[in-house]
Amino acid sequence: xxxTMSSSVEGEGTSEGWENxxxxxxxxxxxxxxxxxxxxxxxxxxxxxxxxxxYCPQVSDPVCASNGVIYASKCMLMKSTSCNSRIKExxxxxxxxxxxxxxxxxxxxxxxxxxxxxxxxxxxxCLLLVEFCRRGVKFAHYGACRNETEPSNDExxxxxxxxxxxxxxxxxxxxxxxxxxxxxxxxxxECEMKRKTCGRHVYEVxxxxxINNDAQNEASxxxxxxxxxxxxxxxxxSTVPVSPVCGSDGRLYNSLCELRMLNCGPYAKNIQxxxxxxxxxxxxxxxxxxxxxxxxxxxxxxxxxxxxKCSLEVSECRKGIRLAHKGACSNLTESDECPTEACPSExSPVCGSDGxxxxxxxxxxxxxxxxxxxxxxxxxxRTTEHCTENCTESPLVPVCGSDGKIYRNECLMxxxxxxxxxxxxxxxxxxxxxxxxxxxRLCSIEYxxxxxxxGKTYSNACFLTMENCRSxxxxxxxxxxxxxxxxxxxxxYLY
Numbered sequence: 140x141x142x143t144m145s146s147s148v149e150g151e152g153t154s155e156g157w158e159n160x161x162x163x164x165x166x167x168x169x170x171x172x173x174x175x176x177x178x179x180x181x182x183x184x185x186x187x188x189x190x191x192x193x194y195c196p197q198v199s200d201p202v203c204a205s206n207g208v209i210y211a212s213k214c215m216l217m218k219s220t221s222c223n224s225r226i227k228e229x230x231x232x233x234x235x236x237x238x239x240x241x242x243x244x245x246x247x248x249x250x251x252x253x254x255x256x257x258x259x260x261x262x263x264x265c266l267l268l269v270e271f272c273r274r275g276v277k278f279a280h281y282g283a284c285r286n287e288t289e290p291s292n293d294e295x296x297x298x299x300x301x302x303x304x305x306x307x308x309x310x311x312x313x314x315x316x317x318x319x320x321x322x323x324x325x326x327x328x329e330c331e332m333k334r335k336t337c338g339r340h341v342y343e344v345x346x347x348x349x350i351n352n353d354a355q356n357e358a359s360x361x362x363x364x365x366x367x368x369x370x371x372x373x374x375x376x377s378t379v380p381v382s383p384v385c386g387s388d389g390r391l392y393n394s395l396c397e398l399r400m401l402n403c404g405p406y407a408k409n410i411q412x413x414x415x416x417x418x419x420x421x422x423x424x425x426x427x428x429x430x431x432x433x434x435x436x437x438x439x440x441x442x443x444x445x446x447x448k449c450s451l452e453v454s455e456c457r458k459g460i461r462l463a464h465k466g467a468c469s470n471l472t473e474s475d476e477c478p479t480e481a482c483p484s485e486x487s488p489v490c491g492s493d494g495x496x497x498x499x500x501x502x503x504x505x506x507x508x509x510x511x512x513x514x515x516x517x518x519x520x521r522t523t524e525h526c527t528e529n530c531t532e533s534p535l536v537p538v539c540g541s542d543g544k545i546y547r548n549e550c551l552m553x554x555x556x557x558x559x560x561x562x563x564x565x566x567x568x569x570x571x572x573x574x575x576x577x578x579x580r581l582c583s584i585e586y587x588x589x590x591x592x593x594g595k596t597y598s599n600a601c602f603l604t605m606e607n608c609r610s611x612x613x614x615x616x617x618x619x620x621x622x623x624x625x626x627x628x629x630x631x632y633l634y
Contacts, residue, residue: 173426204234209272211245231271249263255279258284300328320342344471347400350372373397373400375442388459389417391422483501486498488526492513492514493512538552539570541564542556589617590618
């Protein structure tokens with residue numbers, strides 16, 4: 140079958156390529172609930188109130204609320220406040236002691252270590268931000284402190300749920316459905332695909348790619364390939380006119396072709412067309428998702444490129460499409476481009492859709508030949524997100540980099556180390572070899588107040604040490620916290 144499943148980005152390695160692709164991108168036709176009512180004759184009913192989440196995943200994506208409390212995620216904010224419209228998400232600077240916050244929090248005990256710029260490892264990012272509230276500790280990098288390399292973003296499960304115990308979660312996809320990988324192999328589940336292809340940038344694509352690749356199917360899953368040989372799947376429905384079809388699974392498809400394409404292959408569910416009225420309530424829920432016009436393309440498991448992640452979430456709500464990878468989809472019917480000549484030695488860091496940063500575009504294609512890794516905008520990789528940042532107006536706030544150098548501010552540290560895993564560490568590590576004259580010191584702006592025996596509050600212990608030197612050891616630490624408001628020493632870090 141020679142149908143084209145998607146188109147790659149022309150001039151992918153250049154900024155012009157991104158702009159040309161952006162101009163030619165067209166989102167999939169969106170069938171709104173209003174349009175569906177016209178087709179079905181069902182009247183509008185907007186009297187039903189929206190419901191608050193009753194369950195939130197145990198994932199730390201902390202937010203600061205206008206009540207001064209730190210929540211583990213936006214979902215937890217809504218759940219804990221019963222969607223009180225008076226309590227909203229606000230900039231994180233408002234959750235700090237100088238702004239009057241008491242630093243109360245609703246953090247999970249999720250074990251996802253992160254490193255703070257104080258050189259300490261915290262259980263998760265939410266607990267680190269509690270310390271930001273208390274004494275200005277900032278995020279340095281993911282993983283425990285003293286890591287020399289950036290941790291991988293790949294999920295590599297060691298085992299997968301057995302097939303005899305299927306798991307369904309309402310409208311969402313089952314983990315034990317057979318799927319097609321971008322390498323042309325069929326896998327028993329998404330978990331099995333990630334387990335067997337960890338680190339190789341293999342992602343889910345429409346089953347048509349595997350149905351027409353029997354030889355590779357036999358090498359991957361012999362028990363599935365025999366069923367795949369006589370199953371026919373549409374490879375591409377982009378040229379089929381939009382004629383909405385509601386499936387018996389409650390999902391709304393743009394056409395009968397799309398229903399077949401997304402529900403075919405070995406062990407596929409027998410989804411049949413149903414009345415359009417059956418999908419109306421689900422489409423109304425999906426209509427509530429309002430997407431920005433930002434262009435930050437992502438590839439869906441239907442091999443369609445969406446303008447941004449929000450646009451993909453609308454399709455996930457309507458028909459179960461999920462994220463395959465960030466960046467534009469590749470043309471799966473064409474071979475991956477692999478440089479045959481030596482790559483230039485220039486340093487022009489490139490962020491790849493596999494989460495890694497490469498020296499330049501040529502090195503990325505050479506290192507990932509056959510894996511269909513595409514270039515992403517710099518902000519998707521932590522070591523390139525600040526490469527183009529303008530630091531001319533950044534204030535003078537000296538920071539110590541993990542390379543042992545002192546920079547005028549954090550902005551310069553990151554922009555001057557584009558593509559390198561350099562992060563902020565305690566300033567004392569860079570100044571320990573400096574011999575100061577008299578009582579002068581180079582103190583950080585970290586706000587970790589201590590009360591001196593002279594009854595004065597010092598921003599942190601460094602300033603108290605300077606005063607101790609000036610007073611000839613007359614002023615020492617009385618207690619942690621501001622004078623008159625003693626606090627126990629913070630212990631949110633692991634080590």
